[in-house]
Amino acid sequence: MRVKRKSIGTHYSMCVQPTFIIGTYNENGNPDFAPITWISVTCEGEDYLLVVSMYGTKQTKQNIVRTKQLSVNLVSTDMLELVDYFGSTSGKDRWKNDISYSYTVSEYVHAPLLDSSRWIYECEVSEVVKTGESDTFFCRIKNIQIDEDIKVGDTFEIDLVEFKPVIYSGQYHSIGKNLGKIGDFYKK
Template sequence: MEKKVRKSIGTGWSMAVQPAFIIGTCNEDETDNFAPITWVSATGTDGDHYMLVISMFGTKRTKLNALRDRKLSVNLVSRDMLPLMDYFGTHRAENGKKDGMAYAVSRGEKVDVPVLDESPWVYECEVEKAVGTGASSTFFCPIRNVQCDARLNPENTFDVDLTKLDPVIYSGKYHSIGAYLGEIGDFSK
């Protein structure tokens, strides 16, 4: 196996990418707000119950809404949604309603949050706790419902074909996912 020639580049890096998500929250006046947040991970609780772990830096409406309202939707961004994500991410709710692009919104089935009709995979979450680290807040969000594109039909959490979800991957630049490579165990037989 080839030894990679690496160099130390300091600590100011956060490249730990996941599919990109748009977070949906309720404003104080009960209108909807959406913003992309890509610092999203997951952790377990008991059995097959999971929480999303979502981090937000600075001051933004999405963060204020999550702290106040204690619920949010987490909408996976497929490649066809990239213009919408780019729009939501380059506009701040404090500068006015984000109505410069057309998009359709429904309500969650288990949690009363706005969800994006275009997304192929949506988590409906409550916010159980928020932990502050400097200018960032990290939200621990029990998943109360998952909505999945009916054409996918995964059997369990290890059976999701990411090439079909076609997510946008973001790490300062936008990428799409590469090829399907195989399953756990395929490479160590």
């Protein structure tokens, strides 16, 4: 099939990204949480590095620059109120505690873990790259915690559907079915 396309300019961001809430500690010890969707991955040797990018002077960014530690909490579809709340308030103004949520202290990094998340990376920053007003943090993964009721196989054997992730591309979406794995569709 050949798709008939049209040009629409350059100011669209159709970046399909899972939604994560970043957890950090403020200087006074209060936790701060903020949704960040500019998240990707790369590797160094055998290790994966999470690539987390933030714009401006948000509290989360200041906390990461100060502590170099963060939690990266996957957002599932039952966490949309939390995302909206954390994303429309700033820890710069005050502690975000207008709605009910709970967190746990990480044993691996100096960062709070969101109790409602089904997949959490506990990370330490190893490098920062600045582009204009954005900072991109390359983060070493010190530990991963997942919902104990969800089974995963090897590195690539993860059924995302079970985690009910919220996908962000300007608006919130959920995902449909697991279509299969590499090699299921093209046979030599």
